[in-house]
Amino acid sequence: MTRQILIVEDEEHLARGLKFNLEAEGYKTQVAGDGEMALDLLLQKRAEYDLLVLDVMLPGKDGFTVAAELRKANHFIPLLMLTARGHPEDVLKGFEAGADDYLSKPFDLNILLARIRSLLRRREWSRALVTNPPNASRVAESKSADSLREFDVYSFAGKQVDFGTLELSANGRVFRLTLMEAELLRHLISNSGKIVSRKQILEEVWGLHEDTDTRAIDNFIVRLRKYIEGDPSQPQHLLTVRGIGYRFLPKPEGQK
């Protein structure tokens, strides 16, 4: 099956070069010149694409806004962000807006293609998992938190996280996690009960340099709390350790 990729890039030369290369790889592509057009295609016209390559500096709505609006509208297309801004703050801002991967310009063609392949692969895996739902034994096996592997399902306090499909079922609802959210949650769960520092999260989970503004992490925690906590202002599972970082508890304290 031919994969369809939407390229959102206002620089005509780059758009043409990307299109040529992606088509040479056997993908079908379409170019949108600005964010409004991309949002219109994806949200209004409900056009089917397998991947979105999104530039940040666009006329009108910028890439961050486009990504955020897509995610807000519950559109979970794999999203690769491309930008000339390579500062750690910008990278984090991109992920916060809902990007799945981030590449700064100028990029290496082969790396771009590899990242696109890996994002598409993940989409295929999660589709395969939806059609062949994980069997009960897989859930049972994954109960021990230290051996949490990439596609495992983890259950705690009546909630279930499936790291293969990036789905989180809690309080009778199913949430789709972005890759960044899932990675953060996995790291916290793998270290259940232990304190994980903000610096550790930046370096080990997201591979970012430590001089990044660590408050960006807080926004992710706020979002995760909305998913799993009954009352996000009184967290039971995702606890803040003041001045250091965070701690994940499978069972609320005092209930042991």
Next chain:
Amino acid sequence: MRITSRKKTIAFAVTLGVLVAAVALVLNISWIVLNWREVVPLILGVIFFGFIIAGVILNTIFLVREVRRNEQQDSFLNAVTHELKTPITSIRLYLETLQQREVGEAQRREFYQVMLEDTHRLMGTVEQVLRAARVVQKNAALNKSEIDMGPLVQDAVELARTRHHLPSDAIAWDLDGKTAERICVAGDREELSAVLSNVLDNAVKYSPKDAHIRVEVITPDLKRVQIKVQDNGIGIPGGELKRVFKRFYRVLTPGSTQVKGSGLGLFIVRAITRRHGGEAYVESEGTGKGTTVTIELPRYQQ
């Protein structure tokens, strides 16, 4: 995030300045009250406190200005980074494509053309930055010669048309009905071309897709030549008209933030025009009502 922290810095500096000035004022008044009988210490004291208060106010003003300037410099760096990285990214992408893939002959030629255009764009950005640095050097020499403004303006218009892929009626131009007459200026051809291309680029950039730009060369009297470039673009709010000539300054209105720019264009325009003994003006009825830029130069007399 950065902008809000700047605003906080400014608010803090202003508050501190006002507080210190107020304390100095209170001290001054107490001095007057305590020493009102003795004339010499009274006068000396009032002068002394006056100096302190003036100093505090000046200091605050400079501090706030410095913070603002930093902010503009930041946005300039961002813009230039983008302007430099985009063509480099494109050239690299095409080179890697040519290196790794089988590309047909026609396609290959097209790629070469794209890369050439990118190098021109890169060169344009580099020249703009270098020119902005050069025009502030007082002793940099102008390579002056006698220039007929008619053909110079015509060339600039043609260049802008091709560069922005505009239809021929997008830029109308008028030579004050005196096509035969030579309207000459003593100036540096390259620098004056840069002035015209900057003004025309702005007119195109800040106009809607169907731009209507009018270029006029006028001779109001025997001593002056005026080049007027009028567009139907997004215009400039009244309060910003004076600032647009400042280095790195960019008007922040909803329409203008979508346009990419370094904040150097009009700075270069005014600096070069002044070095030629002329002046640059900008007029606009307000947001959405178009802009007129006027370049006035002394006319060269034989």
